[in-house]
Amino acid sequence: MAAKCINARGEELANNRVFRTPFRRSRCLIVADGFYEWDKTNPKKKVPIRFSLSDDSLFAFAGLADRWSGPAGEVVESCSVITTEPNALVQPTHNRMPVILHPADYDRWLDPQNQEVAALQPLLVPFPPEAMRAERVSDAINNAKNDVDPRLIVAVEPPRLRARSLFDDDDI
DNA sequence: CCAGACGTTGTT
DNA sequence: GTCTGG
DNA sequence: CCAGACGTTGTT
DNA sequence: GTCTGG
Numbered sequence: 001m002a003a004k005c006i007n008a009r010g011e012e013l014a015n016n017r018v019f020r021t022p023f024r025r026s027r028c029l030i031v032a033d034g035f036y037e038w039d040k041t042n043p044k045k046k047v048p049i050r051f052s053l054s055d056d057s058l059f060a061f062a063g064l065a066d067r068w069s070g071p072a073g074e075v076v077e078s079c080s081v082i083t084t085e086p087n088a089l090v091q092p093t094h095n096r097m098p099v100i101l102h103p104a105d106y107d108r109w110l111d112p113q114n115q116e117v118a119a120l121q122p123l124l125v126p127f128p129p130e131a132m133r134a135e136r137v138s139d140a141i142n143n144a145k146n147d148v149d150p151r152l153i154v155a156v157e158p159p160r161l162r163a164r165s166l167f168d169d170d171d172i
Numbered sequence: 173c174c175a176g177a178c179g180t181t182g183t184t
Numbered sequence: 185g186t187c188t189g190g
Numbered sequence: 191c192c193a194g195a196c197g198t199t200g201t202t
Numbered sequence: 203g204t205c206t207g208g
Contacts, residue, residue: 006198096198
């Protein structure tokens, strides 16, 4: 279940069997500097797009943490990224996007005493597209073996990762 | 999400 | 086609 | 009562 | 933990 519950629909949290209790009691922040979606306008060529904040700052997804007993009685710790409808920037690429929280809302989101669904639900909305950037990235992102600094992948034209020239370029 | 493996026979 | 691993 | 499911994304 | 189906 943990592997399949990597995302949680924000709209349904209050009633969802799996996520209702974590929503009330164990909300978390998941730190990121970007996320990826694949443009499938041309079904023969999936184009990876990186989404990030315009000012390149780190940000936080709204997340849920959980701890439960697995099939063999082992304790499993897992977390899920909450999703919402896409903003105008993401919409052409994908029908969902992760919830990005504003720093001013971190405390309210993390406060375990705050169990008011009515106060939390309004935070689970699309981030302002004006504060975000979308850019095509190299197909290198498609292979999980390329687990490298994302700056080596951003803005590189496919099909090959030109790592050497990037390392030598102070502008990157 | 994508990439890669998946199977048996028979042994180039 | 479908499942697993990353 | 117990057993089994519980989810999201995308459908290449 | 909790809901559904049998």
